[in-house]
Amino acid sequence: MTIDNPISAEIFNEIVNQRRSIRVYEQNVPFDEEAVKRSLERAVLSANSSNLQLWEFYRVKNPRKKEALAKLCLNQSAARTSRELIAVVIRPDLYKKRSQAVFKAIRPSFSTPLTPKDKRAVTYYNRLIPIVYSYEPTGIWNSIKRVVGFVQGLRKPFPRLLTYTDCRIVCHKSAALAAQTFMLGMKSEGYDTCPMEGFDQVRVRKFLDLPRRAEVSMMIAVGVGKYPEGIYGPRFRIPNEEVIFEI
Ligand SMILES: Cc1cc2nc3c(=O)[nH]c(=O)nc-3n(C[C@H](O)[C@H](O)[C@H](O)COP(=O)(O)O)c2cc1C
Incomplete structure (x- = not known):
């Protein structure tokens, strides 16, 4: 499906440009809690590695709990004054459950007999993912995988993200994409985030x-931004020529 309506790009541009990290929120103004729900439902549609969706999102709305959590967010003003705090969490430990769910979802689209593409999917979800994501505390398994990656990589291009730490990084990448979708979603609803x-x-x-193996990737403060106090300075970005390259 293509979206051939240039207005979509204009609206998207507006949302991207208007999203700022807001550090002070209004206290006594209406706030639609459903906007958070809708934005989290958008967030889970984000691109994510192998579609394993190794993430969870926790909403902390209860004022007493939020106050306690804000203290753990170093009492930052954004956390303290927010309407809700969202914890974006990675769950690399759920890889078995999630890969089985993904496999079950794609299985009906396979042909009989299996095409080479189907066979690759079977190997990927049933063999490769468990090899890469499995955790073993001594580190021996990681070392073996690193050596295998190194040796294989001498002969041909080979994916090097094989260790448990690599998996955590991959999970954090996916979680960060979801966090960005959430923040843009909230902005599209007229709310602010940090x-x-x-x-x-x-x-x-x-x-x-x-x-034990769950990690909090990011905390996100949400609410109705207080302007201008909530913006700590004009938006600054390194010039595009210094960060965007054509090769
Ligand atoms: C991973 C990450 C962590 C951040 N942590 C904090 C933080 O702890 N406190 C804070 O006030 N802002 C935090 N920020 C917000 C950044 O400072 C902000 O995105 C950056 O200055 C650019 O400003 P903008 O978001 O208004 O465009 C964080 C942003 C990211 C992406």
Whole structure:
């Protein structure tokens, strides 16, 4: 499907340009909680590695709990004054459950007998994903995978993201894309956000009662931005010529 309406680009441009990280929020103005729900539902449509969706999103709305959580976000003004705090969490430990769900969803589209493309999908979800995502605390398995990647890579292009740390990075990438979709979604609804990595990861994990290998990728403050106090300065970006290249 193509969207051939140039107005879409204009609207998108407006949303992207208007989104700023807002550090102070209005307190006594209407706030549509459903906008958060809609934006999270948009967030889960984000591109993500292997479609494993190794993410979770926690909404903290209760004022008392939010106040306690804001303290763990180093008492930042964005967290303190927000209407809600969203924790974007990665769950690399759920790889088995999620890869089975993805496989079950794509299985009906396979041909009988399996085409080479189908066979690749079977191998990918049933063999490769478990090899790459499996966790083993001694680090031996990681070293083996690193050596295999190195040796294979001498002969041909070979994916090098094989260790457990690599998997965590991949999960954080996907989570960050979802966070951006969420923030743009909130802006499209007329609300503001502030992504935060300034928080105590250990205490926030405990606060959310997350399992051992879950990690909080980002906290996001949401609310009705207070202008101009909420904007800490004019938007600055490195000139495009210094960061966008044609090769
Ligand atoms: C991963 C990440 C972590 C961030 N952490 C914080 C934070 O802890 N506190 C804060 O006030 N802003 C934080 N920010 C917001 C950035 O400072 C902000 O995006 C940047 O200055 C650009 O401004 P803009 O978002 O208004 O365009 C974070 C942004 C990202 C993407």
